[in-house]
Amino acid sequence: MRYDRDGFPIPPDFEPVADPFAGDPRMARAAAPPARRPSGSRKRLLVLGLAAAVLVPAVVVPELLPAVRRTVVEWSLERAAVREARNDLGGAIADVGRALRWHGDDVDLLCMRAMLRLEDGDPRGALEDATRAAAMAPTSPQPLRVRALVSVVLDDADAALADAATVVDLAAPGDAEALNHRAYIRGLVGRDLEAALADIDAAIGAVGDAPPELLDTRGFILHLLGRTQEAIDQLNLAIDGMQQNRRQIALLAGRIDRSELARRMRSLDHGLAVMLHHRALACEQAGLAEQAKQDFELARKKGYDPARGIL
Secondary structure (H helix, E strand, O other), X not given: OEEOOOOOEEOOOOOOOOOOOOOOHHHHHHHOOOOOOOHHHHHHHHHHHHHHHHHHHHHHHHHHHHHHHHHHHHHHHHHHHHHHHOOOHHHHHHHHHXXXXXXXXXXXXXXXXXXXXXXXXXXXXXXXXXXXXXXXXXXXXXHHHHHHHHHHHOOOHHHHHHHHHHHHHHOOOOOHHHHHHHHHHHHHHOOOHHHHHHHHHHHHHHHOOOOHHHHHHHHHHHHHOOOHHHHHHHHHHHHHHHHHHHHHHHOOEOOEOHHHHHHHHHHHXXXXXXXXXXXXXXXXXXXXXXXXXXXXXXXXXXXXXXXXXXX
């Protein structure tokens, strides 16, 4: 009895069929099962794959990150402007906060958030932002302007006056904006009123055709000095000028983005609210009770609120 290589018996009448490709090395290679790749090759491929997974992002991400960062910052600030225009101050603060996280500390962004926080009833948060901005840019007047207003809301007259004085020191001699700011801060805290009048007169003299904001400051200081009729005259001019500015901005409807238009109108209305309140004070001082009542009410409707920095 014959047996095959696996130990099974071979029938006596069984004859194996000849392999037609026997002796042909090409067919032998084709019919043979594929050789296994050595384990070392698999390890090399795995290492190369892992290296690509690490190195490609390491090379590509740094190239893309600045563009991504810029896009996130711009998008965040656009959203902040829209939300501010809609009086969603909390949302606007969050958007500016996101811009700061992606951009890193920035003087303008910190000042922007400080003003939003002040209007949102968070003067302590506003003070923190303004102080950070001032530390970053000790020769920039903008953080000090903001911080002076915050200090007024916090009833810290000394700090407000100190920052206002530094703003003037940092500015060019005769800078109208700096002089107007110091005059107004002096008026808000009720100190150095004659010096405040000198400041605003110098500011108006520097610009010639005074804008409504400067006329309002002068009218407010004159009221505090008891020069009532002069104050009312100045405040009438300021309010007329601001209303004219408002009409001009309203003409842009349909030609600029609606959110931008709303944001500008909101800012003008806040400025007008302050002027109306100042005129109400002067009219009340002059005994014009009915006019004072109307101005107080209209100022309130347009957003006058000293606790929120609209003062």
